[in-house]
Amino acid sequence: ALQKCRQLCAGFLYDEDQRAHVYDTAKLEALVDQIEGLNEDSAVVFYQFLFERDAILRAIPGSAPIEKLKTMGAWNSGKIRVLVLHPESAGEGLNLQEPCCNVFWYSLPWSGRQYQQANGRVDRMGQTRPVHIRHLLRPDSIDEDILDRVLGKVTSQEEVIDRIKRRRA
Numbered sequence: 001a002l003q004k005c006r007q008l009c010a011g012f013l014y015d016e017d018q019r020a021h022v023y024d025t026a027k028l029e030a031l032v033d034q035i036e037g038l039n040e041d042s043a044v045v046f047y048q049f050l051f052e053r054d055a056i057l058r059a060i061p062g063s064a065p066i067e068k069l070k071t072m073g074a075w076n077s078g079k080i081r082v083l084v085l086h087p088e089s090a091g092e093g094l095n096l097q098e099p100c101c102n103v104f105w106y107s108l109p110w111s112g113r114q115y116q117q118a119n120g121r122v123d124r125m126g127q128t129r130p131v132h133i134r135h136l137l138r139p140d141s142i143d144e145d146i147l148d149r150v151l152g153k154v155t156s157q158e159e160v161i162d163r164i165k166r167r168r169a
Helices: 002-012 026-036 050-061 072-077 112-119 142-150 157-166
Strands: 012-014 021-023 042-045 064-067 084-085 102-104 133-137
Touching: 002 012, 002 157, 012 050, 026 042, 026 084, 026 102, 050 064, 050 102, 064 072, 072 133, 102 112, 112 133, 112 142
Parallel strands: 042 084, 042 102, 064 084, 102 133
Antiparallel strands: 012 021
């Protein structure tokens, strides 16, 4: 049920055959607007679901997934403007700060450690510019609850579920 809530916040739902059905593009449109507002500056966008990745790649010219082996060289040389990756792909040792100071979270992970580690790929020693970390959140939704969880304001998934129940009451 929590995964379905997260998908709804992203504007789609997977069915039982793992096909995504779009019902809303507000979050994607907000991301595109914010990326356009960077005036050609580069950005890293973190996602949680494959459908999100594919939608972002289609919607943002100059974006690329990290899954391609040649991506890092092109990223570091400035040939890729927007790097799209899952936070699990941003493990220790990955250095993304060279061309970038903008981080966007399309959807957040449950893990605060994963969140901090992913941000730390851009906001790290050697970064010469202030890093801007932005969250694309649906108001009054599980998005806000998960952000509070990764920031340590909520300590368990049970607390997130209680928050959802209170909103529905």
